[in-house]
Amino acid sequence: MLVGPSGKPVASVVVPAYKSKATIVGCLDALVRQEGDPAYEVIVVESSGDGAGDLVRARFPGVRVIESGERLFAGRARNRGAEEASGELLLFIDSDCIAEPLWLEKMHRAHRERECAGVAGSILNANPESPISVSSYMTEMSDFYPCGRPAYRKFLCSGNVSYKAEVFRKHGGFDSRVALYEDVELTKRMYRAGEKLLFDPDIRVSHFHRTGFREYYAYEFRRGRGGAIARRNGALMGASWVKYPPLGFLAAPGLLLRKGTVFPCRMLRAYPGDSLRMIRALPYFYAALLVWVSGFLYEVVTGRESAKCRTDSDIKW
Numbered sequence: 001m002l003v004g005p006s007g008k009p010v011a012s013v014v015v016p017a018y019k020s021k022a023t024i025v026g027c028l029d030a031l032v033r034q035e036g037d038p039a040y041e042v043i044v045v046e047s048s049g050d051g052a053g054d055l056v057r058a059r060f061p062g063v064r065v066i067e068s069g070e071r072l073f074a075g076r077a078r079n080r081g082a083e084e085a086s087g088e089l090l091l092f093i094d095s096d097c098i099a100e101p102l103w104l105e106k107m108h109r110a111h112r113e114r115e116c117a118g119v120a121g122s123i124l125n126a127n128p129e130s131p132i133s134v135s136s137y138m139t140e141m142s143d144f145y146p147c148g149r150p151a152y153r154k155f156l157c158s159g160n161v162s163y164k165a166e167v168f169r170k171h172g173g174f175d176s177r178v179a180l181y182e183d184v185e186l187t188k189r190m191y192r193a194g195e196k197l198l199f200d201p202d203i204r205v206s207h208f209h210r211t212g213f214r215e216y217y218a219y220e221f222r223r224g225r226g227g228a229i230a231r232r233n234g235a236l237m238g239a240s241w242v243k244y245p246p247l248g249f250l251a252a253p254g255l256l257l258r259k260g261t262v263f264p265c266r267m268l269r270a271y272p273g274d275s276l277r278m279i280r281a282l283p284y285f286y287a288a289l290l291v292w293v294s295g296f297l298y299e300v301v302t303g304r305e306s307a308k309c310r311t312d313s314d315i316k317w
């Protein structure tokens with residue numbers, strides 16, 4: 001039940017939106033049609049000025065829109081929405097994702113039954129007909145395929161996740177200074193503090209992945225840099241690889257081998273009937289790994305976040 005401004009929601013759904021005019025309608029249409037009992041509100045935080053805010057107001061009058069004249073990274077946009085949220089649960093979904101009808105109900109039930117600080121669900125590929133999309137799905141989402149049983153994790157991803165609002169605020173929310181891996185950093189921080197983090201593959205959303213060569217490989221280069229930055233900040237294992245460049249170059253082949261072996265194997269286990277699609281995507285996938293490692297080593301060598309990495313306007317959430 002979507003509630004108005006005067007109602008008291010049990011849950012608040014926050015959607016960061018940047019250049020999302022093409023996908024935001026599908027995302028919100030699924031959110032306003034959620035089935036189940038919990039009363040909820042939907043908050044869109046828009047920071048590109050592409051007209052998505054006006055579109056949302058016209059099509060979804062029950063959805064609250066927060067617009068920023070300043071470009072906001074995903075973590076900062078989510079924090080901004082959380083500041084305005086009044087629900088006991090904070091749910092985060094990306095503007096290019098489509099939630100299943102019982103998504104919110106299942107999130108609420110998982111928190112109620114498991115007493116977790118955070119719950120993440122699985123992410124499906126919404127456009128698997130594109131080999132680049134399949135490659136992107138392998139490189140980004142292999143930890144969150146829709147298979148297996150609910151299990152506690154050390155980290156959760158931000159495209160399909162919920163937190164108890166009081167716990168989220170206690171830990172300070174997402175790191176608003178970084179463009180990537182802010183979800184890993186927050187949940188690793190929570191895990192180290194003793195919070196329970198659950199992955200439930202039955203809580204599903206479908207995500208539209210990149211399909212263009214240029215945008216995909218440019219993003220993988222930034223992800224490689226982001227991976228080095230996250231290691232420097234302690235969010236990922238391997239801080240010494242970034243601190244000492246020779247170690248980073250020694251670690252690079254191992255990273256390539258691990259990702260190039262583990263990710264396709266995970267996809268085959270999760271989607272045994274889609275082996276042909278995966279095979280078609282492998283050339284793009286291995287090229288993307290080389291680009292990722294190039295970005296990783298570039299950051300290792302330069303040892304800093306350049307203005308280019310932090311201000312590129314085509315980073316998609």
